């Protein structure tokens with residue numbers, strides 16, 4: 001059973017079958033890394049820019065795709081695949097390069113769609129037009145734009161060295177959605193200097209934007225980052241597991257039920273995680289969240305758009321719920 005609108009439920013509805021996202025590294029950079037804005041990066045960003053690192057090992061897109069595709073097909077061949085440009089800021093390229101990249105991805109065998117991860121300040125009208133027409137021009141069936149929003153609070157964004165403010169993030173969402181692009185915003189819980197109230201204010205801010213999806217995740221600390229130095233000096237402590245479950249229980253009822261929750265937890269690479277170690281145990285966290293929501297009789301949207309009625313996805317079959325960790 002599910003109590004939030006999972007990506008698995010969305011994919012089942014859209015494609016009639018399980019869809020697995022495959023992370024790809026297209027060799028993008030980031031203005032917050034290359035010196036255009038800063039060389040520090042966001043304080044939680046590791047050297048791989050939140051990606052798999054396969055591109056840095058010299059594997060081109062087709063080789064990366066094949067590696068993941070073969071791996072997933074050995075466990076369950078009965079699914080479709082969506083490319084996820086995850087590493088760094090994937091619209092921080094010329095419009096022509098973006099166009100070529102979309103065609104390259106559409107040609108990957110069995111690829112039914114694409115999610116493009118980027119920063120809100122790496123978009124312009126031409127790039128948005130390219131993304132908006134990509135389904136028609138490339139044959140990809142679904143395109144998501146994944147935007148790192150992180151917080152509604154400019155003081156926090158400055159503290160974590162994001163290099164953009166909340167107005168810029170809101171504008172990027174609005175301009176993308178106005179073109180019919182499916183936008184998934186990312187928010188982080190447990191950012192330095194933020195408490196639960198500040199996180200919930202960010203959730204309310206994001207829920208009021210024209211988003212089709214949201215990704216919420218707990219801050220984790222990768223080794224070698226500025227955040228790791230703060231943690232080691234005692235100036236920052238990550239959320240405790242129970243605290244995060246409580247924050248999700250407070251956040252999900254405020255989020256309209258049509259918004260697809262792409263993920264509710266971070267996905268740290270085990271080798272680089274400094275803390276918290278509970279962040280590696282993803283499935284038990286979701287099980288505890290479901291239990292907590294059941295005990296409190298709450299679900300996504302119950303304090304937003306659907307106080308009385310159950311949303312259509314409520315209590316989706318267990319087979320779908322089992323897949324809620326994908327993506």
Ligand code: SF4
Pocket residue numbers: 030031032033040041042044045046049050087088089119148
């Ligand atoms: S925007 Fe992304 S890639 Fe760039 S520094 Fe921040 S986390 Fe790293």
